[in-house]
Amino acid sequence: MSVEHIQNSVKDVIAYLNENPQDALSNDPPITAVMEDGLRCRATDEDGNTIVTDMPQAIGGGGSAPSPGWLSRAALATCDATRIALHAAQSGVTLDTLEVTTDSVSDDRGLLGLDKSVRAGPLSLRTRVTIGAAGVDQKILREIVDFAVAHSPVADGCRRETPSKVEVRIA
Structure with missing residues (x-):
């Protein structure tokens, strides 16, 4: 993205929020974490974005993910x-x-x-x-x-x- 594109996008958001301050406050979408195996955990949001975590082997995890x-x-x-x-x-x-x-x-x-x-x-x-x-x-x-x-x-x-x-x- 160009600096101009980002600059214009930010200006638009600022202008909108200045005109509609009631829209500035929002609930961040929930993320749900589910244990899969041992200490391996999958977190997913409503849009299907997913990350996986695991703990290092030294503490009982599989070390398969951050x-x-x-x-x-x-x-x-x-x-x-x-x-x-x-x-x-x-x-x-x-x-x-x-x-x-x-x-x-x-x-x-x-x-x-x-x-x-x-x-x-x-x-x-x-x-x-x-x-x-x-x-x-x-x-x-x-x-x-x-x-x-x-x-x-x-x-x-x-x-x-x-x-x-x-x-x-x-x-």
């Missing part, structure tokens, strides 16, 4: 990359290079419930961005990244507590 934690980091990296590309296009900047790498530090004692003081999720996350655009000042590129990462939905969900609840139905 772990949920891997997909979480992939979601963060791809969401940040997408948001950076969107904001660059909004700013009229054509990127020559964009690479986003995420990693984290975790303590498996949290996953296994061995120590109540250890969180189950990552203890820390790191995002590294490599960005380049011919003839564009470094300050502008840094501002694009800073704005985009501050407005990345997955990054936001990783950084703040999100109200949530668990509903259990016994089959």
Whole structure:
């Protein structure tokens, strides 16, 4: 897609939402995960989009697919990359290079419930961005990244507590 196409699409969405703010809030479509075999799990949405996860063999999985934690980091990296590309296009900047790498530090004692003081999720996350655009000042590129990462939905969900609840139905 060209920068102009993305730029025009974003302008159209912004104009629509400014005129129809009631349409900005939406329910994200549900995704259902079903255990298939051992720790292998298949998640599917209403449109049939599917991903499969599995845990490493060391913890009893088959190692046949990425772990949920891997997909979480992939979601963060791809969401940040997408948001950076969107904001660059909004700013009229054509990127020559964009690479986003995420990693984290975790303590498996949290996953296994061995120590109540250890969180189950990552203890820390790191995002590294490599960005380049011919003839564009470094300050502008840094501002694009800073704005985009501050407005990345997955990054936001990783950084703040999100109200949530668990509903259990016994089959």
